[in-house]
Amino acid sequence: MNEKRLIVLSGAVIGFIGVLLVYLGNARNYGICVACFIRDIAGGLGLHRAEVVQYIRPEVSGFILGAFIIALAAGEFRARGGSSPLLRFFLGFIVIVGALIFLGCPLRMVLRLAAGDLNALVGLAGFVAGIYVGIFFLHQGFSLGRNYPLGSSSGYVLPVLAIGLLLLVIIRPAFIFFSESGPGSLYAPVLVSLLAGLVVGVLVQRSRLCMAGGIRDLFLIKDPHLFYGTLALFLVALVSSLAFGYFQLGFVDQPIAHTDGFWNFTGMLVVGFGSVLLGGCPLRQIIMGSEGDTDAGLTFLGMLTGAAFMHNFGLAASPAGVPANGKIVVVLALAALLLIAVSNSVVTVPARTSKEVPSGASK
Amino acid sequence: MKEANQTIDARGKLCPEPVVLTRKAMNSFPGEALLVLVDSPVAKENVSRLAEKQGYKVTVDEHNGDYQINIDR
Numbered sequence: 095m096n097e098k099r100l101i102v103l104s105g106a107v108i109g110f111i112g113v114l115l116v117y118l119g120n121a122r123n124y125g126i127c128v129a130c131f132i133r134d135i136a137g138g139l140g141l142h143r144a145e146v147v148q149y150i151r152p153e154v155s156g157f158i159l160g161a162f163i164i165a166l167a168a169g170e171f172r173a174r175g176g177s178s179p180l181l182r183f184f185l186g187f188i189v190i191v192g193a194l195i196f197l198g199c200p201l202r203m204v205l206r207l208a209a210g211d212l213n214a215l216v217g218l219a220g221f222v223a224g225i226y227v228g229i230f231f232l233h234q235g236f237s238l239g240r241n242y243p244l245g246s247s248s249g250y251v252l253p254v255l256a257i258g259l260l261l262l263v264i265i266r267p268a269f270i271f272f273s274e275s276g277p278g279s280l281y282a283p284v285l286v287s288l289l290a291g292l293v294v295g296v297l298v299q300r301s302r303l304c305m306a307g308g309i310r311d312l313f314l315i316k317d318p319h320l321f322y323g324t325l326a327l328f329l330v331a332l333v334s335s336l337a338f339g340y341f342q343l344g345f346v347d348q349p350i351a352h353t354d355g356f357w358n359f360t361g362m363l364v365v366g367f368g369s370v371l372l373g374g375c376p377l378r379q380i381i382m383g384s385e386g387d388t389d390a391g392l393t394f395l396g397m398l399t400g401a402a403f404m405h406n407f408g409l410a411a412s413p414a415g416v417p418a419n420g421k422i423v424v425v426l427a428l429a430a431l432l433l434i435a436v437s438n439s440v441v442t443v444p445a446r447t448s449k450e451v452p453s454g455a456s457k
Numbered sequence: 458m459k460e461a462n463q464t465i466d467a468r469g470k471l472c473p474e475p476v477v478l479t480r481k482a483m484n485s486f487p488g489e490a491l492l493v494l495v496d497s498p499v500a501k502e503n504v505s506r507l508a509e510k511q512g513y514k515v516t517v518d519e520h521n522g523d524y525q526i527n528i529d530r
Contacts, residue, residue, distance in 0.1 A: 097502065170498050172522060177471065232477050240469030302499055307472075315476060315507055373471040382471075 097301075101319060104301035105326030111290050112205045112327075113334035115153075118282035122340060122349035123209050126153065126294065127202035128376040129193035130350075132394075133401035133410070134278050135259065138271050141398070142405035146276025150263040152284050156291015157377065158256035161299040161384035168300070173249030175388035178238035181434060182389045185372050186379065186396025187403070191427040192364025194401065194410040195357055195420055196220070197350055199376045200305035200365060204324065206351065208331035210343035213351050213358050220359035224366020225309050228435070232314065235440030236371065241389060249386030252394065256384075260288065277350055295381065303327075304378040306369035350413060357416040360424055367431050461492035461527060467504075468496040468523065475500040476507050479528070483511060493526040501526060 095103070108126070115125035124130060130147070137148030165171040193199050196217045198206060203221065206214035228236075262270050263284060273279040281287065297303065301323060308321035335341040345353050352358070369375045372393060374382065383391035404410040409420040416424075465482050467475035475495050482491055493504050501524040505515045508528045518525045 097506075172497075174469070177469070232473065237470070237474060241471070242469060302502070310473065314473060315480060315510075317506065317510060319506060373473065387471075 098319065098322065101301045101303060101323040102326045104297035104303045105323035106330040107297055108201075108294055108303070109205075109208070109327035109330035110334050111294060112201070112331050113209075113338055113340065115282050115287065115290055116340060117338055118286055119280060120282055120287075121277040121280040123202065123206045123211060124277055124280070124350060125205060126290075127198050127205075128154075128157075128380065129190055129199035129397070129401070130197075130202065130277070132190065132376070132397050133194060133405065134273075136398050136402040137273070137278060137405065138263070140269065140271050141402035144405040144410075145271075145278075146273050147278040147405065148271035148273045149278040149281055150259050150270065151281070152260060152263055152287040153291035153294070154380070155256040155260040156288045156293075157295040157298070157380050158252055158384045160292035160295020161381040162253040162256075162295075164296045164299045165385040170299075171249060171386045173244040173246050173386040173388065174241045175244050175248060175392075176239075177241040177389045178438075179389050179392050181238060181438075182372060183392045183396035183399075184430070185368050185434065186393035187400035188427045188430055189365050189368035189372065189376060190397040190400035191404060191409075191424055192361045192368065193376070194404045195361030195416055195424045196365065197352065197361075197411050200362075200369070201327075201375070201377055203362065204305065204328050205331050206348070208328050209335040209349075210341045211348040211351055212343070212345045213348060213353055213355070216355045216358045217362040220362035221306075221366040222309055223359075224363040224368070225306060225370050226313060226366075227363075228367045228370025229310060229314050231435040231439050232370065236435055236438055237440075238371070238438060241387070244388060246386075248388045251388070252383045252391040294377075295384065298377060298381045299385065304374045306366060306375040307378065309366075310370055352411055352413055352415045354411075354415050357411065357421060357424070360428070361411070364424060364427050364431065367428070367435075371431065371435060461490040461529075462486065463489060464492045464494065466494045467500060468494050470495075470500070471497075472499055472503050476503050479504050479507060483508075483513075483528075488530050490527070490529040493528060494523065495526065496523045498524075500524075504528075
């Protein structure tokens with residue numbers, strides 16, 4: 095199959111799965127949301143105690159295992175790491191802060207938009223703006239440095255973690271948390287969720303689909319290739335939402351959303367900016383982590399930690415709006431992104447103003 | 458295909474960095490043959506797609522997971 099057909103097919107299938115999972119039990123406009131799923135997993139593990147968002151989502155294990163298996167089969171699994179691991183962990187943390195202020199990852203943003211939630215349009219504007227800022231720093235030579243090959247065992251950590259999480263949700267030991275109300279209590283049957291996750295994992299690994307990459311490449315290299323996937327995802331999700339009767343146009347009373355436009359914009363600004371610095375959206379990070387990229391695996395753990403942090407301290411948004419401290423944290427997150435972007439960009443000093451420092455000279 | 462005048466070593470770099478570096482080289486040395494070194498299939502695909510879109514001819518040699526992308530007019 096040629097690359098263009100594969101990316102369109104992947105977007106289309108994922109758009110359909112994103113709506114189908116709602117029909118099969120997930121909360122409305124919550125068929126796939128990487129940020130929310132990671133937040134639910136943090137809750138299921140008891141890393142935060144927000145009782146309405148605790149469930150170890152089998153979809154995430156599916157994303158990881160699907161991508162891992164297909165990467166192995168395609169000869170694309172390669173353990174590697176060492177590209178600013180701690181910074182990437184922190185960037186994962188920051189991206190999830192933005193996502194939990196908006197209430198969704200870029201993929202859920204597209205699904206929300208396809209179901210008529212116009213707050214997601216405001217989020218999209220922020221996301222595009224964030225990507226644009228990120229591209230500015232790419233042009234300034236922003237880099238987190240290269241990675242290096244590692245022993246295979248490092249690359250197996252994330253898939254093993256995925257199996258562990260899957261066993262926890264199947265065995266349901268007493269120390270695991272399950273929401274009794276709210277979005278965390280609404281889920282498709284475990285095997286269905288797992289299967290859906292596996293399909294998404296395989297498709298994203300093969301097609302390289304990325305919500306941030308699609309828009310980034312449009313601006314950066316005028317290449318619409320990845321964006322075709324985003325477009326197909328949106329269109330199929332739109333038709334599916336209409337067909338299943340989930341489409342509801344407007345700002346008010348949208349499922350698991352708030353109407354505070356400024357913070358919807360700012361939250362997704364942080365997600366877009368952070369995703370460009372990381373080289374991909376949250377889903378793409380999970381897929382790269384499953385292909386053996388331990389830095390992306392660490393980004394996933396950063397997202398998990400960030401989600402726990404946001405709910406542990408009551409910072410995440412809810413349909414009621416964005417808490418005051420949540421607003422402070424997302425502004426700090428934006429400031430941190432700017433600091434990381436500036437400090438990892440190559441600043442070229444014009445020749446006539448630069449002064450040569452003799453080698454060995456101190457200060 | 459003539460020997461590349463410029464070599465861009467983008468091994469270990471995540472996308473879009475290899476693409477950004479290649480494009481910078483294309484702008485700095487217009488029309489010159491370039492050799493881009495990458496070590497991931499994603500980077501290989503992205504750099505090849507960029508070069509083809511810019512009207513370059515592309516050939517790729519693979520050695521143990523490393524890709525040498527030869528780009529020429």
